[in-house]
Amino acid sequence: MKLWLWISACGMLAVSNLTMAQEDPGKSKIGMVRVTVYHATNGNPKEAGVKTSAVPKETCERLSSEAQLRFKHYGMLGQDTQPLLRSYESWAQPLKPSGEVLVRFDAKSHPTKKTTVLDLELWLSHKKILKSDVHLEGNRPLFVLGPEWRKGRLIIAVALAPEAKPGP
């Protein structure tokens, strides 16, 4: 008897969860977008502060391969990964708790396995500085060479984030 009660309760819970999940299909996640802010400088990298993180060598080489993005030192100031929703916009705040750099994005079309088209806005110091539609591919991010800060410049990278795989 108890077993039947447990099965019934689990079934009702599953149905209720399913109903809640289907309440608004527009909130369904259709991808993940990662926004990273780097501090690029030719001067002293310690100017950015002690909380900067090291940038992977591969990323450094990638950035420095482009003349416009070529600096001697790169440091990661912050990163934020937000879901790309079907019908709603999302905001990434890579320099939490600071709102100095914000990236708003929403899907411009349904993403395929290879390409995602975003309607993207870059907000700096609470002002909309840039609006663009960008094509993101798995290994083809968007780099925005942004404002100057502490004898260097901020580079905002927007890329598709790989889906988190469920643990074992």
Add this chain to the structure above:
Amino acid sequence: MNTTPDETTLARWLEDELEGDELAAFEAWVSGHPEHLAERERVRKWRAMISAAVPAAEEPPYPDFFNSRVARAIRENTPQPAVTTTTPAGWRKFLMPAAACAGMMLTFWLGTKTHGSSGEVDVTGAPKAIPVEPLVYTPEKGVEAQCFSSSKASATVIVLNGVDAIPDETDFSDGTSMRGGREIEKTASIQMDNMEGTIR
């Protein structure tokens, strides 16, 4: 009346349609023309004969549903082709409902296969659109954006020029750059509360 009347007046006189002074004048003139008087007598006799033979108006014998009655009469008088009815054989009589059920089940099965389980359209095999440079808009005055595709970095690069520098005293690690509580900051984080972004 000394002049000869016109043809119209003569025709009206033959039909006895003249009246008053016009009739008197015409009678005065026609009295000297006996051929016209004889003609009028002949017309009067002919008219009387016609009136006696044909009634002025006659109602149809069955005015109600006249057309439908005529149509029915036509149908009744038209010979009908012989209709041959064949009764299906015994085995076919029992097989037809089973075949109908099988057809319905097959259609239902095909419908479930057509809709699929995911509801998504796989467009991976669709022809790829020609890549175009993204449109870039800088609403802030004095800010210019240069956009290009970098094959070396394998990325799209946008270079912003004319952007105000962030003050060096701004420290991103402690949130000192948060100035005031603007609406945009309230919706900035999706996971902070139930405000999952704002509706477009």
